[in-house]
Amino acid sequence: MKIGCPKEIKPQECRVGLTPNAVREAVAHGHDVIVETGAGDGAGYADADYVAAGARVAGTAAEVFDAAELVVKVKEPQAQERARLRAGQVLFTYLHLAPDPDQTRDLLVSGVTAIAYETVTDARGGLPLLAPMSEVAGRLAPQVGAWALQKANGGRGVLLGGVPGVAPGRVLVIGGGVVGTHAARVAAGMGADVTVIDRSVPRLRYLDDVFGGTFRNAYADAATTMDLARQADLIIGAVLIPGAAAPMLISRAQLADLKPGAVLVDVAIDQGGCFETSHATTHQHPVYEVEGIVHYCVANMPGAVPRTATHALGNATLPFVLALADKGWRRACAEDPHLLAGLNTHAGHLTYGAVGVALGLPVLAAEEALAI
Ligand SMILES: NC(=O)c1ccc[n+]([C@@H]2O[C@H](COP(=O)([O-])OP(=O)(O)OC[C@H]3O[C@@H](n4cnc5c(N)ncnc54)[C@H](O)[C@@H]3O)[C@@H](O)[C@H]2O)c1
Numbered sequence: 185m186k187i188g189c190p191k192e193i194k195p196q197e198c199r200v201g202l203t204p205n206a207v208r209e210a211v212a213h214g215h216d217v218i219v220e221t222g223a224g225d226g227a228g229y230a231d232a233d234y235v236a237a238g239a240r241v242a243g244t245a246a247e248v249f250d251a252a253e254l255v256v257k258v259k260e261p262q263a264q265e266r267a268r269l270r271a272g273q274v275l276f277t278y279l280h281l282a283p284d285p286d287q288t289r290d291l292l293v294s295g296v297t298a299i300a301y302e303t304v305t306d307a308r309g310g311l312p313l314l315a316p317m318s319e320v321a322g323r324l325a326p327q328v329g330a331w332a333l334q335k336a337n338g339g340r341g342v343l344l345g346g347v348p349g350v351a352p353g354r355v356l357v358i359g360g361g362v363v364g365t366h367a368a369r370v371a372a373g374m375g376a377d378v379t380v381i382d383r384s385v386p387r388l389r390y391l392d393d394v395f396g397g398t399f400r401n402a403y404a405d406a407a408t409t410m411d412l413a414r415q416a417d418l419i420i421g422a423v424l425i426p427g428a429a430a431p432m433l434i435s436r437a438q439l440a441d442l443k444p445g446a447v448l449v450d451v452a453i454d455q456g457g458c459f460e461t462s463h464a465t466t467h468q469h470p471v472y473e474v475e476g477i478v479h480y481c482v483a484n485m486p487g488a489v490p491r492t493a494t495h496a497l498g499n500a501t502l503p504f505v506l507a508l509a510d511k512g513w514r515r516a517c518a519e520d521p522h523l524l525a526g527l528n529t530h531a532g533h534l535t536y537g538a539v540g541v542a543l544g545l546p547v548l549a550a551e552e553a554l555a556i
Contacts, residue, residue: 185509186216188252190245191223194259196467198226198490201256201277203498204237206505211238215509220248227494254508258497260287271295271531274513276505278302278313279528282542291529297513301497303536304504304526312522313504315362316496321485322366322422325449326355326374328480328488329418332447332471338478340445342417345375352377356416358404358433358458359423360384360391363451367420372398379412409433414441421450421458429456436460439475446477453481514554524550531556 187210189202200223202210207217217239221231231241242248249255249268257277261269266287269275271294279300281288291298301313326344333339333353346352355371357364360382368391371378378399382388391401402408413419413434419442423430430452434442439461450462457463461474464483471480486493504523507516517524528536533548533556540547 185512186218186251186253187505187509188248188255189217189219189223189239190248190255190257190265191220192226192258193245193262193265196484196487197259198487199258199494199497200224200227200229201258201501202505203227203494204229204233204239206498206502207234207237207239209502209506210509213506213510216240218242218248218251220245224494227490229494254505254513256501256505258494260284261291263290266290266294269294269296273297274299274508276301276501276508276526281528281536281539285543288529288534288539288543288545292532292534295532296529297527297531298529299504299508299513299517299523299526300528300536301501301526303528305522307522313497313500313526316500317486317493318362319366320489320493320496321451322363323370324485324488325363325367325420325422325451326371326376326418328470328482328485329355329371329420329447329449330374332449332478332480333417333445338445338471338473339447340417340443344371344418353417354415355379355418355420356381356412357399357420357422358409359421359452360387360401361422361424363424364420364422365391365395367422367451368395368399371418371420376418381409381412410438410441413438414443416446417443418447418449421448421452421462423452423458424455430458432460433458434460436475439477442477444476448477448479450479450481451485454483457481517550518554524554527553 219234219239254274275298306312335341342353344353355376355378357368357380360380368380381402381404383404450457452458462481465481527550530553535550535553
């Protein structure tokens with residue numbers, strides 16, 4: 185199969201759909217890989233690395249899209265990319281169609297077979313192609329929080345690890361899922377005094393079993409949340425209610441109860457944020473202050489570490505890329521219900537229920553699309 189990997193064109197996106205190692209594996213499986221020149225630059229992979237792995241480097245995006253039977257990307261296709269898609273071609277990337285009627289319309293008009301990373305599932309009910317980015321954002325959260333706590337960056341001048349004779353900083357992680365667990369592990373590793381709170385008792389049980397000696401946990405009722413928030417130097421918002429906006433957990437008025445110069449890192453900002461005073465920021469201007477509290481609310485945190493993020497995403501996508509290329513999308517999806525769960529559009533049909541509900545469009549069952 186001809187596999188194409190264009191350079192990402194969404195502003196500030198430095199990740200790339202295929203690493204040179206992924207290319208090497210695809211080539212070993214007998215496939216042709218075409219990579220747009222400069223596609224790996226942002227993640228630290230040169231054209232020469234792709235050539236050494238067996239890819240052909242193309243000078244333009246048009247060449248890649250025209251040649252590719254399977255297009256592997258990171259972000260949802262932008263308007264000019266959508267204009268290059270066609271029926272019979274398979275697109276494998278993050279799509280996030282529910283809030284995006286324009287993209288959905290263009291994918292349906294193009295007839296492309298679009299498989300969305302974010303809706304591929306696994307046997308444990310997880311989202312294996314979203315999890316790596318939550319792991320990256322989670323591990324980054326204490327790192328950026330520690331930076332923001334430095335006086336020159338607006339924070340209260342607390343070193344998370346403390347020093348001999350001086351108590352460590354206190355970190356409250358709200359939400360003990362993928363982001364929260366990774367955030368808590370790194371914060372604890374920095375020497376901070378960490379508590380994770382969650383509303384799921386089974387999740388608290390798991391955290392207690394596995395990390396009981398590393399950080400504390402507590403049930404996230406409103407009173408406990410505020411009690412712990414008042415004592416915290418750094419608060420990391422890592423909640424998710426699937427399919428819903430993030431719950432609002434600290435109001436503007438409650439900021440007055442926090443320690444002056446405390447830092448809020450709102451990882452859940454991509455779902456609207458869990459602090460009332462959160463608004464999305466960028467890597468260029470990541471922090472702002474409200475009522476003396478520093479807010480870090482970057483909506484695409486993995487963008488800060490595109491090399492690690494590309495590698496982590498590539499590890500998770502590679503088995504699916506190989507299955508799609510080796511078997512063709514129909515057999516790959518027919519044999520793997522978790523990959524079939526990723527099918528969002530095919531031949532002008534919308535095939536993912538939640539997107540149909542969100543956009544008020546008719547949906548064809550993905551199983552039926554296999555026969556078209
Ligand atoms: N900003 C970024 O760059 C970035 C990157 C990756 C993920 N995220 C976001 O981070 C958030 C967390 O993602 P995740 O993968 O860890 O999700 P997850 O489903 O693994 O974990 C979410 C946890 O929040 C808990 N929760 C829900 N409501 C709660 C409440 N009111 N109080 C306490 N806990 C509550 C759930 O029980 C669950 O354990 C999501 O909004 C996700 O979109 C952001």
